[in-house]
Amino acid sequence: MSNRITLKDHFREGRLVNDRLIFSVIFTGLLFTIIMIRLVFLQVLEHEHFDSLSNRNRVDIEPLPPQRGLIYDRNGVVLAENIPTFSLELVPENVPDIDLTLNALADMFAMSDEEIGDLKVRIKQQRRFKQVIIRERLTQQEVAMFSVNRHRFTGVDVVGRLIRHYPQGALFAHTVGYVGRINEREQQYIDEQDYKGTLQIGKTGIEKYYEDLLHGTVGYQRVETNVQGRVVRELFRSAPVSGSDLFLHLDTNLQRVAFDALGEYNGSVIALDPKTGGILAMVSKPEFDPNLFVSGISSKQYAALRDSPDRPLFDRALRGHYPPGSTLKPFIALAGLEMGVISEQSKSFCPGWYTLPGQDHRYRCWKSHGHGHVDLNDAISQSCDVYFYDLAQTLGIDRIHSFLDIFNFGHRTGIDIPSESAGLSPSRQWKQQNRRQVWYPGETLISGIGQGFNQTTPIQLAHATSVLAMRGINITPRVARATRSSVESELELLPAIIAEPLPIERSRNWEAVIDSMIDVVHGNRGTARPVAKDMPFKIAGKTGTAQVFGIKQDEKYDADTLAKKLHDHALFIAFAPADDPEFVVVVVAENGGGGSKTAAPIARKMITHYFGVVSDD
């Protein structure tokens, strides 16, 4: 190849390659124009769209659940509080080896294979960055034990939470009630927004009735989160408003006295202040520990409570149906006086039994050989049944029913605890509608002594006794006394709910009945004489013995041969001082035998405690 040709080739080849280079420049220019168009599209035209996507990525709205209001008794003793607890939580994506970690935790906390299996299922179901609770309510030792070993457990941590706690345990189980996990049914009616982040809701008692007040208002914070969903910083915060604190009429010391005095009996004791309607003590036995329900009761524990023949979960004070027995007599007597059927002086003869005209069935008096000639005072203080058979027969069931109606028998009292029962005050109409049967005259007689169809709840008896004590002033019983929206603010007293006074025309009639009730306690032959011992004031009371089991004609009630379940219920109603009442007490001791023997001494303990009566018993 000659030098000349090579040179010529170089020139030609140079032009050839340079043409291709120029083409390449144009082509790449085209490609980068496409890139720029794409960038303009993404960054200018679609900017807002992607900007909002970016914000949705990073900004999270987190609810800040409010702190539930506390519940205090009248003296400031805490009945329900929020205590910090520690739970062990795990974030799956941060755990290098889940199986290894769980096995090590199982060793440390002695967890069963079953628990670990459940945990693995829960971990699989959740999103990888969401925490899974491994164990709740860690003890101090467990927290310490874990803390020492924390370095071994990446992605596992101890987290503090507030949970409800009832420091008095079982003492106020039915009255204060308890909170529990929000269930599906509750989910339906609660304001979803307001319960974001809240796990628990009032289930029973005061906790349920005053849920709105105790719950408070949810707050929220807008936070910036990273890709793991972890909060990086707070952008905006609207603080939650804690629920109001609640101050009750209840007195823990008195409650304790009632609780201990009732002892082994199932039943109920209620004490209230008749001037305000404030419930001072309210016990239902058997009891249970409300703390069990707070962080989810195990199904085994729940089944044990639910299936127990003594039904500890059942609130006897508000829902227990008991025949009032002789405790109804003062009200029947008042009906007789008010309707002019009897006078204070009019007498009946008690031979130990009563028969309806034209029948030989003997309606017995508890005293088999009879009280002889009895007036109103004798009839109540000695609880003569025959006197009241006679009175009831004269009044008739219709007048009895309508008179008991104004004392709220057969109606809910309206106390501030949900699921109260209405009891039953029978009438001709009721029997026709519910039993499709006519009313028999004999049923009027036994209604007159508080037996038969009559069913009252202890709270109804307490309310009726309070109305009687206040000579007709009708104040609805109340558990809550005051609220306080924050620690700094003043107590706001809740107003007493006062209904129309009872339409009793002769005020002397109140005194006639109350005088005879004073004689129950202070009279020589009163059925509750031991109650009067060392009392500096007069107490009005009435014993009651309610039959659980009907005994046949010519048979005798013999406690020794009867099964405990069939023993009579023991009742006692009382108020003190009789002339200016400050204290009403009702005792129902199931299968307690007799009112004077079992119920009256319990009431006495309540009265001596409340008034600080010094006595050597």
Place this chain on the structure above:
Amino acid sequence: MTSLISDPNAKHKISVTRLLSHIHIDALLLLLLLFLMSAGLMILYSAGNQNSDLIVRQLIRMAMALSALIVIAQIDPDRMRDYSYWLYGAGLILLIAVLLFGHEGKGAQRWLDLGFFRFQPSELMKLAVPLLVATYLAERPLPPTFVRIVIGLIMIIAPSVLIAKQPDLGTALLIASSGLIVIFLSGISWRLIISFISLCAVALPVLWYVMHDYQRQRVLTLLNPESDPLGTGYHIIQSKIAIGSGGIFGQGWMEGTQSQLAFLPERSTDFIFAVIAEELGLVGVGLLILFYLLVAGRGIYIASQAQTSFARLLAGSISLTFLVYVFVNIGMVTGLLPVVGVPLPLISYGGTSMVTLLAGFGILMSIHTHRRMMSP
């Protein structure tokens, strides 16, 4: 070149330029590269969550890469032509070795553990392929004959297939394109080019058949990234959000929420472009692209001024391949191209590619500064 500089200190600068030229360094190209690398460090600082370790390691790599540039710039292009067969042969053997006893990383065999350092033979091939093809084609007058074109194609395909098998489809495609660019520049007829493109279109279904599942998945998710927002589509979705939310002026350096809060995956490596777009906006990425075009433009200018066909082909290929890198990376991050795993040149955090890249620019500088007086 001197006409590009026109400030009062021109005289002084010219002397610096001359001085650099003496040690075979092209001052303008070096300036552009240094600018891009500094911008890269700045972005890396933000993308890597202000991790200074990351910066230090990247700086060490840059120093190594710059040394490679300086060393290679000293080698006469004619000497490179002499080495090309040896280099290519060694690269091919190493590629086979990688497949046989390579070190596995991220599901692919790319590394060769040589005891003292880990080496990626595919990086060597990035330079060896265009070098060899340019050498081979420039041996005879251009345009090359059909037989020589076919032999050139075989030189390209052999290493590309080996690399694709690792599997590293991105690098394989880049190496193939660097070789193909040489063939294109050599002036083969348009008829041949069109036939070749048609052939590729026919071969596409075949390619689909031999692709790995993960590669097919990438192509599928490119077409509809929303179809798998938590899996394969996640990268593209998050990257588009980052770019789009940047707007015209960006959210500010170290203020990009997608990047700083870790929503954007692989933000210091393959997806670093999205960080720039989010934090510095359209203005920032526009400037960046401008600088890339200036670098490539300078390279193409060097190619056009080269004295031999070999040098023209090689310089042209290196410059254009550089732009292909940029285009493929940005195209993939903006959702125009499949996610094939190509870093953003000079900016992405990463090892060997930086060295290879600057070595390539060393070749450009060598070509430009080793000039012979051919005519008075």
